[in-house]
Amino acid sequence: MVEVRNIMVQRKQVTFLTITLISLLLTSIALRPAIIKAPPETKSIEELLSPKLPPGNETNETGPPGEPNLVLLVSGAAHTHYLRLNVYTDYEAGRWVTRNATAVQRNVIAPPEITVPHHAERDNVTVISFTPLTGNLFTSLYTTRVEGAGAEVVPEYNLFRTGLRVSSYSFSSVSYTFDWPHLVNLTAGNQSIYLSAPNDTRLESLARGITLGSLSDYEKAVRIARYLAENYRVEDDVAPPEGTDRLRWFLLDSKAGTPYDFATAFVILARLNDLPARLVEGLYIEAIPQTQVVTEKNRHFWAEVYFNGAGWLVFDPLHPDPNVYTPFELSIRGVPPILEPNGTGTLGIMFERVASESGARVEVKAPEVGVIALINESGIHNVTIGPFWKPGYYPIIVNASTERGESIVRFAQVLVPGELSARPNRTAVNLLKSGSEEVEITVYGTGKIDLETDSRLVESWSAIETVRNETKIYVRLNAPADYPNGLHVEKLVVTKDGQKFPVYLPVIVVERTEVKANVPKTLTAGEFLNLTGEVITPTGERPTRGKAAAFISDGNRMILLGVSNVSNGTFSVFARIPPYLEPGTGQVMLYYIAPIGYPYLPGGNVVTVRIRGLSRFSLSGPILTRPGNVTIVGTLRDGAGRPIANASVNYYLDGRPLGGTKTLTSGGFSLRLYLPEVGRHVLTLEHPGSKDYAPSVLNVTVAAVELELPREVEAGPGEPVKISGRVIGIEDAVIEAYVFPEKTYTASVANGSFSLTLEPFQAVGEKSVEFRQGARVLGRTAVKVVSPLRIEALTKRAEGEEKARVELKVTDVLDEPVEGIQLEVKAGNFSTLALTNGSGIATVYLPVSDEETNETVTVVFRGSTYYLPTRAELHIVLSREKSFPWPYLVVLAIVGVLAGKYWLGRTRREETSGRTVKIIFRDGLPLFRKGEEIELEVECGGEAELRVDGKPLGRGRRFRLDLPPGRHEIEAICGNEIERTAVRVVPSYGKVVVEDYERCFLPWARKAGLNVEELTPREIAKALKDMMYPWEPINVVTETLERVKYGGGEVTREEFIRFHRAMLELTGGECVV
Known part of the structure; x- marks a missing residue:
């Protein structure tokens, strides 16, 4: 009662505070314009209490x-x-x-x-x-x-x-x-x-x-x-x-x-x-x-x-590909294109996404000035450019590089005007060696214009005056074969009437590359090879850095064979041809990939080749059989598992040729061997190859064996069954034990012996166990399930005039009654035989004496096929039945009738007033998924009133409910009796599967002795089955959990009920919903 009062007080306090806050909010909204004159940028209370969220929050x-x-x-x-x-x-x-x-x-x-x-x-x-x-x-x-x-x-x-x-x-x-x-x-x-x-x-x-x-x-x-x-x-x-x-x-x-x-x-x-x-x-x-x-x-x-x-x-179509590795990203912004003499400007350098341990840095420099700045860390940096004392065109060179020689260069144009000014139309020129490029320089003004330079890259130039009071100078650049590759800043001086205006032009000289390699004309799927080659330029230069990549294409997709470093122009790619390639024509593509900023262009070479498919036999060994004729069945497939039809297969036994066969459309083939006695042999299968497929050879062991097994293994109900045996003819192999009708076990043969344990059998009888390899039966044995019996006296005290009636009950080890058991019963000098009925009860009549005696009754069962001999000594009190005078019997009968009527009427009244009310859910499980209809039935003497969470729902016997997720209280009122229960509605059964596994199954497995924290669900299941816990409910629990937790799947109600029942079977009913 104290707790209830405290809760009520707390609720009143919360309600009061809520009403106060709402009142303040409404008052501020309604009266603020009249009371407060706030600055324009001041946030309103609505914005403070209900700010706008970033896009997409709380939306789907x-x-x-x-x-x-x-x-x-x-x-x-x-x-x-x-x-x-x-x-x-x-x-x-x-x-x-x-x-x-x-x-x-x-x-x-x-x-x-x-x-x-x-x-x-x-x-x-x-x-x-x-x-x-x-x-x-x-x-x-x-x-x-x-x-x-x-x-x-x-x-x-x-x-x-x-x-x-x-x-x-x-x-x-x-x-x-x-x-x-x-x-x-x-x-x-x-x-x-x-x-x-x-x-x-x-x-x-x-x-x-x-x-x-x-x-x-x-x-x-x-x-x-x-x-x-x-x-x-x-x-x-x-x-x-x-x-x-x-x-x-x-x-x-x-x-x-x-x-x-x-x-x-x-x-x-x-x-x-x-x-x-x-x-x-x-x-x-x-x-x-x-x-x-x-x-x-x-x-x-x-x-x-x-x-x-x-x-x-x-x-992202609007940004560079972020998936390709680059040591850094470099961009520039903000430099003014024109600076006055002695003036300065600011250049923004964005040095981003710098790879760790690349040793990357940025150098900023300009002609006449030299190095302006060195940047050793990533970020956005503002660098002061200038001053430049003389008029001229000065490119700002921003060069980011790594210790491995990778580099990116960005250029910014800076024009310092004078009485004579000029500007090139290109910030920088990429000049292919032995190729030519033309640069246009605009000179502001006309007159006699000249160009002075000592650059070897300038092949010729010409000037043309335009109608816009400008002169266009066209400079043709050409890199001689011996000109060094890389970045060069060429100085071109424009002159007019004694005035000079320097134009510094960045030129990057690059060179083509060619890839040459030794590629066989025919390649076989699945084979290994070493592709060696060289990277060379038209002028004979060999790049010292970079990578070579080899691909193969079957016309549908490119498949990477391997990647190798290029050192002094040579490479060696160790590769394996994909085993799944089909026969036909393909192409081997070789590429040279230069480091970023390296003055060599990527090169490539394509070689057309013929592809032979891989062939391989599908036949696992060793093959075990009993002496005599044996049929061997196998298939011939390519590297992708596709069948190879109409192919020749030759076979040999211990090196002796026995014959040949052809594969079917399915790639399958069969051959028949005669192995007259126990022994081990080598079967050789050979496909000689064809135009489209490579040869293939497979050696497999074939052994004619005999199994030494016990003729019969005896076990009790509920006990694991251990079977041991020997395999004569082979030392190591794997065989299967099949227990009718559907259970298969695997047994490993080591040093010619094996041992396996079968799950317990619950009923007595004989179970056949068949040892196989594939479809070949190697031997059989039987498991005889026998049980001891327990004999007890249902009658502890018996009376009779001459003989007293005594009931004896016979049960097996599982406490189940046993029918048809013949008992030998002896009491003193008296002996008789009795047979149990369908309830396991045998009735005997034992003689009584005048005096009451505590008789020792010996009961003996001699044993049968499935029940062990049993002997029991029981103590039963025997006495002679006393006679009553008939008048007393009559009076006693009348009193009994009257008492019986009274008792019967009272019992009926008590049954009517105390009748139990029951709430029964569909499938007996009070848990449903959101959106599922909840079906329940109320058992009582009449129609019941149903309440859900305290609210009346109606009267009747059967009800259908649609409830939101959560836990709900159900009440059924029938007369003066009330039955209460709860039902749970969940968003999905999958969530409950994970919860029950962690809440119930893992603690149970931990009690069984497993360190579940270090095991996967499948490893837990295997360990429990090895401990002889029932395999079927363990598989149901584990497979359902894996499908929900790792496969992202959902389960139906039927699947969840199956999971829940399996959980109850394992944990003994401790896991309730």
Whole structure:
């Protein structure tokens, strides 16, 4: 009563505070204009109590971007461009929606297992929001931990969320990039739920046209992104005509849209090319460690595509491919194109996503000035440019490089004007050795213009005056064969009337490369080879750095064979031809991949080859059989498991040729051997090869064996059965024991012996055990299940005039009655025989004496086929029955009749008044899934009144309910009797499966002696079955859990009931819903 009063007081306090806050809110809204004159930028109480949330919070669908408020401070994002907020899975009626996914109450998740060679970077990012956030949090794709109030993870979408309002949080993440050859080799993953797309023939035709000729799934995705980037333009304020589908209007008509339109188009086009893709909403930020301000202007949409071995990869038509490994990103902005003499300007340098341990740095320099700045850390840096004392054209050279020789160079134009000024039309020139390029220099003014230079790259020049009071100088550049490759700054001096104006022109001299390799004309699927070759330029130079990649194509896709470093122009790629290739013509493609910034162009070579398919026999050994004739059945298949038809197969036994056969259309073949006695032999199968398939040989052991088994094994009901035996003719093998009708066990033969344990049998009788290998029967034995008997006296005291009636009961070891058991009963000098009936009861009549005696009765069972001999000594009190005078009997009978009538009437009244009320659920299980109809029946003397959570529902016997998720109290009132129970409604049965497994099954397994923390569910199941616990309920529990927890599947009510009953059978009824 005290607790109830305290609760009532607390509720009154909460109600009072709530009413007070609401009153203050309403008063401030209604009276604020009259009472308070606040500054224009002051937030209202509505904004403080109900701030706008970032886009997508607490929603599961999206259309084009909206305009909510957002200001974040983000720091630590050294390798992170994309902060994810929402993932969308289904495009329905022009809008994206998200399928429901389960949030797990933990703040950590393991990163994916990336099996493709890759580079990994880790970030620790902190986010501070000016407006409290709730719902999904901004995190990167592979966030592994979030430190924030109430954080929980949604594993299906790699998202984190919180049910609280937080203003700051931090997260740890890992990001992956890949070298180009490994990206090209990727194949799309099996994620069918991310393949749904509109049924539109025009969109499908467009999608297939974009990727036509692609030789890999990754190339398809890159082509789609490039197509959108090159053929569509970004416009922030676009809207389709009313009634027009936005996606079709963007792709087929307007060709202008927002990042949302680009990302939506990419996802749909990817899905139409069988690439599993999803839409992601979030923010695009700078990949720098320093603190940056992020606002609604950073809102962005992009796509993610799933690939085997690499996981989800980001694709964004509006930004460079983030999946290709680069040691850093470099860009410049903000330098003024014209500086006055002695003037200065500011150049913004964005040095981002710098790879760890790359030793990368940035050098900023300019002609006449030299080195302006050295930058050794990533971030956004502002560098002062100048002063330049003399007029001229001075390119600012920003060169980022690593210790491994990788580099990226950016150029900024700076013009310092004088009385004579000139400007080239190109910031820098890429000049191919032995090729030529033309540069146009605009000179402001006319007159006699001359050009002075000592550059060997200048082949010729000419000048033309224009009508705009300008002179155009056309300079032709040509790199001699002996000119060094790399970056050169050439000085060109424009002269006029004694005035000189220097123009410094950056020229990058690069050279083509050729790849030469020794490639066999015929390759066999599955074979290993070493592809050696060289990389050389037309002038005979050999690059000292870079990589060589080898691919093979069967016309449908490119398959990576291997990657090797290039050293002094040579390489060696150790490769294996994929075993699954079909016979036919293919191409081996060899590529030279120069380091970024290296002055050599990528080169390649394509060699056409003939491919022979791999052939291999499918026949496992050793093969065991009994002496005599044996038929061997096998198949001949290629490396992909496809059958090879009409192929020759020769076979030998211990080196002696026995004959040949042909494979069928299915690739199958059979041959017959005669093995007259016990012994071990080697069967050799040989496919001689053909034009399309390589030869194949298989040696397999064939042994004629005899099994030494006990003729019969005896065991009791409920006891494990151990069978041991020997195999004569082979030392080591695996055989199977089959117990009719459906149970199979595996036995390992070691040193010619084996031993296995069968699950207990519950009933007496004989069970046949057949030892096999495949369809070949090697031997048989029988398990004889016998039971001891227990004999007890149901009659402890018996009376009779001459003989007294005594009942004896016979049960087996499982306490089950046994019928047809003949008992020898002896009491003193008296003996008789008795037979048990269907209830296991035998009735005997024993003689009585005048005096009451405590007789020792000996009962003997001599034994039978399935029951062991038993002897029991029972003590029964025997006495002579006393006679009563008939008058007393009559009076006693009358009194008995009257008492019986009274007792019967009273019993009926008590049964009527005390009748039990029962609530019975469908299937007997008071647990249902949301949306399922709850069927229940009330048993009582009449119609019952049903109440749910205290509210009357109606009267009757049968009811159908539709209740929301949660626990509900059910009451059935029948007269003065009330029955109460509870029913639970859950969002899904799968969640209950996981809960019951952890709540009931794991503690039970722990009590059984298992260290469950170190075992997987399947390992737990195997260990329990090895301990002879019943296999069927263990399999039901484990398979249901794995399907729900790891496969993402759902279970039906019937499957859950089966799971629940299996759980009860194992745990002994301790796990209730």
